[in-house]
Amino acid sequence: MDSKTFKVEVVPMSGKLLRFAVRFLRDDEQARDVVQEVFMKLWSRRRDLAGVDNLEVYAMRMTRNLCIDEIQKHRTIPMEQLKDRNEWISNMKQADELAEQQDTARLAKEIIGALPEQQRAVIHLRDIEHYELNEIARVLDMQNSAVRTNLSRARKKVRDEMIKRMDHGNPKSRNITGKVL
Secondary structure, three states: OOHHHHHHHOHHHHHHHHHHHHHHHOOHHHHHHHHHHHHHHHHHOOOOHHHOOOHHHHHHHHHHHHHHHHHHHHOOOOHHHHHHHHHHHHHHOOHHHHHOHHHHHHHHHHHHHOOOHHHHHHHHHHHHOOOOHHHHHHHHOOOHHHHHHHHHHHHHHHHHHHHHHHHOOOOOOEOOOOOEO
16 A cells, blocks of 8 residues: 555544544543554555455554553553542533533433443444444454444433433423423
């Protein structure tokens, strides 16, 4: 693969790879570093890329693996403390702020961010990046049935948590869009 082909086939994936890395790492700078490293690795392997069936899936999997490495390298806070901190942050939010769609979208992102790693990745790839289930399975190195299960569980958790948070403290029930029922 020459530099022109690399610019045409690989560089346009940068936005998608960056969004995916940010979802994993929750840190823009770290995500940019990971994507930069992905590009460097792809460039160094450019002669072998012709044998890759789906370059985008290959790059997404590489991004995922580097994100996991980055998380493990920086994991210094015990998981119990992170869970307590996330619960504290969630409890501090006011339910009445969620009436408008912007707040609903922000809340959905927060809930998705608190999902277990695999569920977070699956729901991001399916609902935000619009990947097919078999592509997600390849990116995340999972069985199709595991992708479907994780997607179903993630969506249920998001839906249940949205309903719970939107009804919490409100005398009138609200649906997901924030309209009074």
